[in-house]
Amino acid sequence: MWVTAPGVTLDAGVTIYVHGGGFSHSNPAMEQIMAHRLSRATGRPAFAVDYRLAPAHPYPAAVDDVVAVHRSLLAQDVPAGRILLAGESAGGTLLLSALLVLADAGDPLPAGAVAVSPITDFTDSSPSIRTNKGLDLIDPDIMGPIGEQYLAGASPDQAPQSPLYGDLRGLPPLLIVAGGDEVLLDDSRHFAEAASAAGVDTAFDVYDGMPHAFHAVVLSPYDAHLPTATTFLRRVADWTARLPVA
Helix, strand or coil: CEECCCCCCHHHCEEEEECCCCCCCCCHHHHHHHHHHHHHHHCCCEEECCCCCCCCCCCCHHHHHHHHHHHHHHHCCCCHHHEEEEEECHHHHHHHHHHHHHHHHCCCCCCEEEEECCCCCCCCCCCHHHHCCCCCCCCHHHHHHHHHHHHCCCCCCCCCCCHHHCCCCCCCCEEEEEECCCCCHHHHHHHHHHHHHCCCCEEEEEECCCCCCHHHHHCCCCCCCCHHHHHHHHHHHHHHHCCCCC
16 A cells, blocks of 8 residues: 655655554554655655465565565665665564565665564563563563464574574664563664674664554554654654665
């Protein structure tokens, strides 16, 4: 689904938006809102990916779909350097996995990627899964079943399904975002640290007191005025504006 904010044209490129939902759910109405705001923030049309969902289509189906969208845009003469990936929760995981697949295949990589609250390690070993229990909107007890359903037997400690274990060298600039109260805080932190150590231009933003995928909660039609939403969108806009122009 194409979603384009007023005044935005394809000349600037495309934002590929990958929604969350535990790899198994979709909310088209909310996804359209998110895609519209990302289009406005990034200054380019957004393409919201309707990827295949588990359990009917477990890993690697959804990753393959994100990779296919990127390759399709390249085939339509959209320069890789004008493509941006953005997504939250499961979508953040999928876009990071897709980056690893594209890099391993030698494909031209997008200009950058924004991942909010991604799962980067399916081994369920991040300390914040336990220390932030009760603070987050997500019950950490569901993380194991979500991973099992999505992976369907694939190893939890291997990439690209768990992006933390991949070869992160050569990835494009990354903006990794997490809420300070979310159970996946350390998934984001550890990935950002690993990417930075691999020489990737990585920014890691923590929003104090915020839960998992906090921006999706506050970006409803009724709550879009909230300061946190405004801060997040301005941050995305400023970060995107500093990416090299292809």
